Amino acid sequence: MPDSAPGTETIEVIYTAEAIADRIAELATAIAGLELDRLLVVPILTGSFVFASDLLRGLHRAGLAPEVDFLSVSSYRDGTKSVGQVDIIRDLRLDVTDRNVLLIDDILDTGRTLAFAKDLIVARGAKRVVSCVLLDKKVRRSVAIEADYAAFDCPPYFVVGYGMDLASRFRELPFVGRVV
Ligand code: IMP
Ligand code: MG
Numbered sequence: 001m002p003d004s005a006p007g008t009e010t011i012e013v014i015y016t017a018e019a020i021a022d023r024i025a026e027l028a029t030a031i032a033g034l035e036l037d038r039l040l041v042v043p044i045l046t047g048s049f050v051f052a053s054d055l056l057r058g059l060h061r062a063g064l065a066p067e068v069d070f071l072s073v074s075s076y077r078d079g080t081k082s083v084g085q086v087d088i089i090r091d092l093r094l095d096v097t098d099r100n101v102l103l104i105d106d107i108l109d110t111g112r113t114l115a116f117a118k119d120l121i122v123a124r125g126a127k128r129v130v131s132c133v134l135l136d137k138k139v140r141r142s143v144a145i146e147a148d149y150a151a152f153d154c155p156p157y158f159v160v161g162y163g164m165d166l167a168s169r170f171r172e173l174p175f176v177g178r179v180v
Pocket of ligand 1 (some may be wrong): 047075105106107108109110111112113114157158159160164165168
């Protein structure tokens, strides 16, 4: 189902806003079922900000009252390709020692970003680190890591919308799509 975004490109919808909302409610229920005490939710900025804000409200509806802190990392992409290194752009403000942490990211692609964030938080003494991603691009993994929860499988091409960008554009789209 093509949909026009402001600008000249056409965006082909892959996951609709409705499908995303339904899936988030399921994920929130599953995560609440883990009964993680003193939960700290850590969205990995920037691409996860829309997903994280909806998942957070889903967690509230599922009965949780987590704290939230943000981690911003750069995964050094050359256009649409990851080139390997991950650096901290903005570190957490809160101490994760002995805490349960829910890491949220938009896409699990090569795995470098999630592996970096998870290793960092484990090394700082977190009790348990659970990860939840919107999209899992399974075929592209170069680091051995899986998310504990993934909302959807991702087709093996570059996607935009619902927080995800191509050169800082398309983050505002309420669905996940592909530039065609
Ligand atoms: P990884 O470190 O290779 O797993 O890359 C993860 C990050 O790359 C995600 O958090 C996204 O920000 C970005 N990324 C990977 N694939 C896509 C895509 O198809 N669209 C937009 N961003 C992507
Ligand atoms: Mg990202």
